[in-house]
Amino acid sequence: MNVGDRHYRTIWLSDDGRSVEIIDQRWLPHDFRIEKIGSVAGIATAIRDMWVRGAPLIGVTAAYGVAMQMADDPSDAALDTVWETLHETRPTAINLRWALDEMRRFLRPLPTEQRAAAAYRRAGEIADEDVELNRAIGENGLAIIKAIAARKQKGEPVNILTHCNAGWLATVDYGTATAPIYLATEAGIPVHVYVDETRPRNQGAQLTAWEMAGHGVPHTLIVDNAGGHLMQRGEIDMVIVGTDRTTADGDVCNKIGTYLKALAAADNDVPFYVALPSPTIDWTVHDGLAEIPIEQRSADEVSLVWGKTAAGEIAQVRISPETTPAANPAFDVTPARLVTGLITERGVAKASREGLKAMFPERA
Numbered sequence: 001m002n003v004g005d006r007h008y009r010t011i012w013l014s015d016d017g018r019s020v021e022i023i024d025q026r027w028l029p030h031d032f033r034i035e036k037i038g039s040v041a042g043i044a045t046a047i048r049d050m051w052v053r054g055a056p057l058i059g060v061t062a063a064y065g066v067a068m069q070m071a072d073d074p075s076d077a078a079l080d081t082v083w084e085t086l087h088e089t090r091p092t093a094i095n096l097r098w099a100l101d102e103m104r105r106f107l108r109p110l111p112t113e114q115r116a117a118a119a120y121r122r123a124g125e126i127a128d129e130d131v132e133l134n135r136a137i138g139e140n141g142l143a144i145i146k147a148i149a150a151r152k153q154k155g156e157p158v159n160i161l162t163h164c165n166a167g168w169l170a171t172v173d174y175g176t177a178t179a180p181i182y183l184a185t186e187a188g189i190p191v192h193v194y195v196d197e198t199r200p201r202n203q204g205a206q207l208t209a210w211e212m213a214g215h216g217v218p219h220t221l222i223v224d225n226a227g228g229h230l231m232q233r234g235e236i237d238m239v240i241v242g243t244d245r246t247t248a249d250g251d252v253c254n255k256i257g258t259y260l261k262a263l264a265a266a267d268n269d270v271p272f273y274v275a276l277p278s279p280t281i282d283w284t285v286h287d288g289l290a291e292i293p294i295e296q297r298s299a300d301e302v303s304l305v306w307g308k309t310a311a312g313e314i315a316q317v318r319i320s321p322e323t324t325p326a327a328n329p330a331f332d333v334t335p336a337r338l339v340t341g342l343i344t345e346r347g348v349a350k351a352s353r354e355g356l357k358a359m360f361p362e363r364a
């Protein structure tokens with residue numbers, strides 16, 4: 001998507017043909033910084049410390065990490081080691097394991113001297129495929145927005161609530177939850193997005209709001225606790241969120257707080273959609289609550305908040321007593337029964353084993 005008048009993806013191969021450049025998301029919306037990363041250790045840090053984040057982008061970044069390892073040492077042992085090193089950076093988003101598995105499956109049969117070039121090629125393809133998947137999700141979600149718009153007065157916007165950042169910053173381009181929103185805006189369908197701030201890291205306030213502003217999408221930032229109130233007042237037409245892992249039975253794991261939005265949506269008959277590319281489906285998991293590992297992040301993310309001071313400095317402030325402990329589970333699981341539909345690259349699936357099987361018969 002565009003930053004100013006320039007088109008960016010979130011990750012691209014450097015001119016040296018070996019490193020990658022990424023948009024460093026730690027500083028947004030206050031500062032737009034590009035980082036160059038040329039080692040597996042650098043890739044692991046960028047994923048773990050959330051310079052890059054969002055399930056699909058984590059996967060693509062890891063794929064490039066495998067390529068860097070192959071350029072240094074293309075042996076089978078090194079392939080297994082880089083899989084382990086990168087896999088442990090973040091536990092919940094399944095796209096990380098999907099990308100690492102795909103790279104290893106593709107590289108293992110090749111002679112070692114061909115692996116580095118092949119790995120960079122395959123990582124680039126995975127990045128391009130992500131863009132195509134998201135574009136298709138956009139088309140399928142656009143049909144839902146159009147149907148809601150058709151029931152409204154002419155010119156009245158479709159009000160969409162979203163949580164966390166499942167925008168182009170969380171993918172290579174377009175985003176998952178935001179792709180239908182961008183396509184609706186391009187098509188001239190009036191939309192208005194309520195952006196959940198998404199404590200503790202504020203991906204909504206910092207990233208989704210920045211994306212919406214950058215693309216001229218009318219939007220309003222709300223605190224996480226406001227969504228239920230707005231739904232009770234009929235001010236939300238639909239919810240669209242992303243997901244870090246969706247089970248073969250349609251349970252949806254996503255940023256902490258998603259479950260509460262789904263409960264409020266169900267209580268108020270507001271359709272609750274989840275947008276996802278198929279690499280986000282974990283076909284090996286059936287019971288999301290019991291089986292998906294939930295990342296426990298640092299308590300500092302709860303007790304300390306980043307922002308920009310009046311003097312223009314990007315700084316962190318403490319919001320709780322020094323001695324108060326904090327817990328920081330980063331994701332929760334929304335049971336399939338609360339999900340209206342899964343917007344995939346192939347169409348909108350029912351959030352159930354049968355729905356996903358019908359959409360992806362070759363994988364189920």
Ligand SMILES: CSC[C@@H](O)[C@@H](O)C(=O)COP(=O)(O)O
Nearest residue numbers: 053054055166170176242243255
């Ligand atoms: C297209 S992204 C879907 C999810 O990855 C997104 O909603 C999310 O929860 C991201 O969490 P994050 O912890 O910022 O990586």
